[in-house]
Amino acid sequence: MGMMEVLDPTGHTRHIWDASNEAEVSAARALYQSLTGSGYRAFHVKKNGDEGVRMDEFDPDAEKMILTPQLRGG
Amino acid sequence: MAIIYTSTTATSGSTSWCPSNSTTTTGGYDTWNTWIEEGTTSCPSTNSTWTTWVTTTDSTTAANTVMRPVVFRATDYEENQRRLEENRRRAAEAEEARAAAEAKAQALLREHLTDKQRKALDKHGWFLVEGGKSKKTYQISGRTYAGNIIELDGRRQIAKYCVHASGAVPLADHLLAQLLHLKYDEEHLLAKANRTILAA
Numbered sequence: 100m101g102m103m104e105v106l107d108p109t110g111h112t113r114h115i116w117d118a119s120n121e122a123e124v125s126a127a128r129a130l131y132q133s134l135t136g137s138g139y140r141a142f143h144v145k146k147n148g149d150e151g152v153r154m155d156e157f158d159p160d161a162e163k164m165i166l167t168p169q170l171r172g173g
Numbered sequence: 174m175a176i177i178y179t180s181t182t183a184t185s186g187s188t189s190w191c192p193s194n195s196t197t198t199t200g201g202y203d204t205w206n207t208w209i210e211e212g213t214t215s216c217p218s219t220n221s222t223w224t225t226w227v228t229t230t231d232s233t234t235a236a237n238t239v240m241r242p243v244v245f246r247a248t249d250y251e252e253n254q255r256r257l258e259e260n261r262r263r264a265a266e267a268e269e270a271r272a273a274a275e276a277k278a279q280a281l282l283r284e285h286l287t288d289k290q291r292k293a294l295d296k297h298g299w300f301l302v303e304g305g306k307s308k309k310t311y312q313i314s315g316r317t318y319a320g321n322i323i324e325l326d327g328r329r330q331i332a333k334y335c336v337h338a339s340g341a342v343p344l345a346d347h348l349l350a351q352l353l354h355l356k357y358d359e360e361h362l363l364a365k366a367n368r369t370i371l372a373a
Binding site: 104106107108109110111138140142144151152153165167168169170171172173 | 270273274275277278281285318319320335336337338339340341342345346349350353356357358361362366367
């Protein structure tokens, strides 16, 4: 089961998909590409502050992703 | 120059208002003189003056332009009360949604902090992060959106960075975005941030 947490005004929205379900993977990929195309940055993370990595490509097998809005200088 | 009117009681007992021989020194008719003069060229009785003042429809008269009464309608009051209540209800709902979003974001942030970072946030209101590439130490303050990242060298503050997540995300989501970028995309954050040097 893949999971994508998208940070937004509601405190984040969780999207999950079954990696063996082609339709769900396709929908998750489309969402990922839409968000990253509009400036979101994606990170593949694990709980409890364990190691993670910034993602350049959608990975349907990623245990958990967090997508953050783009950063702006203050 | 305004005419001064005085009341005169006739032998019949009725009271009239007539111009006196004296005049005021201020220019133009004052409201009182206009009021009692309105609608007649003769000396009006107190009764007819009052009736004229109340019933006149001439919009240029003092009664209509200066002293026009505001008609109070119960429906206005009820409508205002309804709108006030609606605004209060919407404000309460917005505050409830904001608090729920902040709580949800806090939970996600804490899920991605180490035990040491969680304790520091609870105790000091900030936590430390090691830059993924530079291995520098950054202190992220959990109390504000702006200028809340401090680069440290031991205990010495080297620089302050001002960078924030775009969009109206809760503060805890903003902190999580900063944390993830410092750990896994440090160069991108530094390139976006405004940097203020604190110590040479």
